[in-house]
Amino acid sequence: MVWTCAVIPAFGEASMIRAVIDDVRAHVTKVVVVDDGSEDDTAAEARRAGAVVLRHAVNRGQGAALATGVSYALMHGSSAIVTFDADGQHQGSDIPRLLEPVLAGTADVALGSRFLSPAPRIPPLRRLVLKGAVLFTRLATGLPLTDAHNGLRAFSREAAQKIGIRQDRMAHASEILSEIKRHGLRFVEVPVDVRYTAYSRTKGQGVLSALRILLDLWVGRGVK
């Protein structure tokens, strides 16, 4: 029996989370929201929307919340896991296209790419930072990706078990990619639609976060 799970890490998304859950629920068996210590009603709203809710007692970061959700999904026997952002930038309708190669067994990981989409309208500074991430990933891991920082992905059960997410904050995105490289997992890039709204822009990552990610990756190497 094929059981798919969407893991949605969320912090302070009480206003968006119901809409996101409603958008996602048709495409997966179970929706797991990990509330990363939000001060607002994110957890309650997610429960009301019918999602499984895990709650971090303190805020640990998106990477940490994602890992918690994946851990839970694997514990409950999920065949495939989709990671999805809680800010409304991702579209649930892209999920089937990500799950298809993973469930068919032709890929271990499906990575969403906004740059493969026909008409990406991305704010210029963001585009620059994202292209920088692509270059960095190519140098650091050798992976030829078109989008190196996209939270919309699908993993097979085996891939999710192999990939270790130890970076608590935003550097987890890069860590996942280097884990894919390290384990030699088969991956495909799938075009997805990333919608930038006034709301999601307030939550976006800037140049400063990119620098923070680099610092976290460097420090992470010393933690081993």
Added chain:
Amino acid sequence: MIVSTLIQAILLSLIAIIVLHIAARWRRGELPTLQFLAWLAFWLTGAVAVLFPDSATDVARRLGVGRGVDLIIYFSLVALFYAIFRIFVRIERVGRDITTLTRLLAIEVRLREEREGASGPKVTQVDSGSTNL
């Protein structure tokens, strides 16, 4: 008299106290021998530099650096950057341990909710504000 200035006397006294202190820690077994010897070498080098201020300049000239003081500053900067990196690493380790505990707690609470079922007792909210630590 080799201790010709007050600052030399003060610095040597401080170094002497520090050396006695770390020797005591080593004797008590709180400090591994290798680290003790490393620190001892460090402080004795400092004592030599204090007693013979021109020695630093000699070494510096040989290395192609202008003044002895500059040489000490360069080495200190490298040591400081390394120390700061190690501190970052230590903080990150603590953070990851906290995350491990947070994850365990989140999953435990959820598993308990599942065991008690939808008709069971009221779901407990895990809330950091409820503990007055």
